[in-house]
């Protein structure tokens with residue numbers, strides 16, 4: 001397959017973001033968002049999706065974590081879309097059910113060109129480290145729109161909130177890894193419409 005690497009840059013008064021994503025990587029990461037827990041989640045996502053991800057964010061974390069996490073989601077989503085190019089010869093759909101100790105997380109994706117998020121998770125704490133748990137939904141919503149993809153995330157078995165959150169990010173990485181893989185029997189875009 002061709003070189004599937006995207007570099008994206010986004011600068012606003014709230015955040016400055018530089019990101020390079022390689023869909024055909026080995027899970028190498030260099031991630032610095034200024035939010036330690038968020039870095040930990042993104043590292044798990046990239047590591048288990050076998051994506052190489054370099055990410056440098058300077059955000060207004062003196063306000064709170066909102067802009068930094070939301071804008072990173074937008075840019076990461078855009079990077080997935082850009083790296084995929086015309087989406088020819090990819091599997092398109094992906095899914096994973098990921099256990100993390102007592103918790104179980106489901107992720108299903110369709111790189112359909114139509115943004116949609118179905119998110120069913122209820123955290124019982126307000127924050128994990130320096131990351132507000134309500135920002136997990138905002139992050140994945142931003143990804144679904146940035147990548148123009150259908151994204152379903154659901155906690156099947158709840159438990160420790162750190163485990164739940166990490167299971168969602170890793171399940172997303174695994175599902176994306178499946179969806180972006182090459183399908184050698186499919187030379188064209190895998191859609192009866194002829195485009196994704």
Ligand SMILES: [Mn+2]
Nearest residue numbers: 040162163166
């Ligand atoms: Mn952890």
